[in-house]
Amino acid sequence: MSLLVLSASTGVSPIAALIDNAIPSYSVKELNKAVGSLLERGFAPRFLVQGSASRPQIKKGHLWVNLTDGEATITVVCWASRLNQLDYVPADGDGITVIGKLNFWAARASLAVQAIDIRPSLSTVDRRFEAVKALLSSEGLIDPAARKSLPLIPTRIALLTSVPSSALADMLRTASERWPLAELLVVPIPVQGAVAQQISAVLEQLNKAQPQLKLDALVLARGGGSREDLMVFDDEQVCRAIAAICFPVVTGLGHEDDLTVADLVADHRAATPTAAIVSLFPSRVTALQTVRQQRLQLVQQQQWRFRREQERLKQKQLQLQSVHPETVLQRTRHQLRQRQQLLTALSPDRWLSRGFARVMQVDGTVLESVKEARPSDNLEIHLRDGQIGVTVQTVQNTLGHT
Numbered sequence: 001m002s003l004l005v006l007s008a009s010t011g012v013s014p015i016a017a018l019i020d021n022a023i024p025s026y027s028v029k030e031l032n033k034a035v036g037s038l039l040e041r042g043f044a045p046r047f048l049v050q051g052s053a054s055r056p057q058i059k060k061g062h063l064w065v066n067l068t069d070g071e072a073t074i075t076v077v078c079w080a081s082r083l084n085q086l087d088y089v090p091a092d093g094d095g096i097t098v099i100g101k102l103n104f105w106a107a108r109a110s111l112a113v114q115a116i117d118i119r120p121s122l123s124t125v126d127r128r129f130e131a132v133k134a135l136l137s138s139e140g141l142i143d144p145a146a147r148k149s150l151p152l153i154p155t156r157i158a159l160l161t162s163v164p165s166s167a168l169a170d171m172l173r174t175a176s177e178r179w180p181l182a183e184l185l186v187v188p189i190p191v192q193g194a195v196a197q198q199i200s201a202v203l204e205q206l207n208k209a210q211p212q213l214k215l216d217a218l219v220l221a222r223g224g225g226s227r228e229d230l231m232v233f234d235d236e237q238v239c240r241a242i243a244a245i246c247f248p249v250v251t252g253l254g255h256e257d258d259l260t261v262a263d264l265v266a267d268h269r270a271a272t273p274t275a276a277i278v279s280l281f282p283s284r285v286t287a288l289q290t291v292r293q294q295r296l297q298l299v300q301q302q303q304w305r306f307r308r309e310q311e312r313l314k315q316k317q318l319q320l321q322s323v324h325p326e327t328v329l330q331r332t333r334h335q336l337r338q339r340q341q342l343l344t345a346l347s348p349d350r351w352l353s354r355g356f357a358r359v360m361q362v363d364g365t366v367l368e369s370v371k372e373a374r375p376s377d378n379l380e381i382h383l384r385d386g387q388i389g390v391t392v393q394t395v396q397n398t399l400g401h402t
Contacts, residue, residue, distance in 0.1 A: 095121030154216035167223035196235035221273035252276030
């Protein structure tokens with residue numbers, strides 16, 4: 001290391017001494033250009049920088065915003081050609097992450113970060129989500145009790161998603177596997193960038209055309225991505241358009257853990273686009289099994305009813321037979337025979353044939369006790385083969401009384 005000490009006693013001008021010792025000399029333009037070269041060589045072509053957006057402004061189509069972390073500030077610029085491709089434009093106070101590169105203007109030694117992409121921080125996403133959710137809840141637009149029921153077997157649904165996309169391919173394949181009879185109306189919508197107004201317009205057009213389209217349901221879908229990519233579905237205008245739909249709306253946005261305000265406003269929230277199709281369409285295999293089971297139950301019911309009617313007819317036939325004149329005559333004859341047999345069994349003549357006798361007065365009154373007879377009474381004793389006339393001599397009670 002060399003040390004140069006300038007002394008006034010030498011009589012040499014300090015500036016002249018510097019020139020004599022070959023100290024580099026620049027013009028302003030040359031100095032600024034050299035600084036720019038150093039910055040280009042010393043920085044990566046792409047980098048991330050995080051902070052809070054302050055006073056964002058759009059001038060001549062370009063976005064200018066101050067990025068600060070509370071201790072330092074730097075200017076961020078996003079040119080109009082790139083701004084139109086962004087998914088998100090920051091508001092004042094938003095936490096953001098900028099993907100960019102250094103931009104140094106040599107003419108005025110001005111330094112800025114040229115933004116390639118701007119993404120909201122998760123805190124910004126959460127803040128907007130809660131703000132829109134609170135607003136719509138206060139107006140009754142987020143109400144589980146007001147949700148419309150999904151159709152049992154939809155015949156025509158609209159699919160709103162980006163075209164082409166893996167989400168659309170998955171939904172079409174799943175719908176074909178589960179319920180190929182359904183008609184699918186694919187409506188392309190943008191899902192990247194500041195597209196809230198376009199999505200809202202499509203939703204409003206479908207709602208107005210419902211009398212002609214006769215849709216059973218609508219699926220609003222977007223494939224996976226970061227939560228920041230789904231911010232458009234937290235947009236108040238989009239959510240109001242969903243709430244105004246007069247037929248069921250199903251959302252399948254992002255991943256299972258992603259929840260947007262659109263999910264809360266919709267009639268049914270599915271974890272993914274594929275799950276949205278599953279929630280709408282019954283499984284063809286399950287439906288066939290159900291139909292077979294129902295057919296078997298129907299056959300069994302018909303067989304049971306047939307047997308029951310058959311039994312009932314038999315009972316009616318028996319009842320008719322029981323009142324048929326010939327049957328009644330036979331039954332009456334049988335009853336008469338039974339009574340005749342009973343009378344025969346109880347007939348006094350039968351007892352006479354077994355050696356018993358019947359004692360009667362001459363007027364035909366049967367004596368049942370010796371008390372009914374008096375000495376000198378004329379009686380008749382009836383036997384099996386005739387009768388004997390007798391006169392009572394004495395009356396004696398078997399109990400010993402005379």
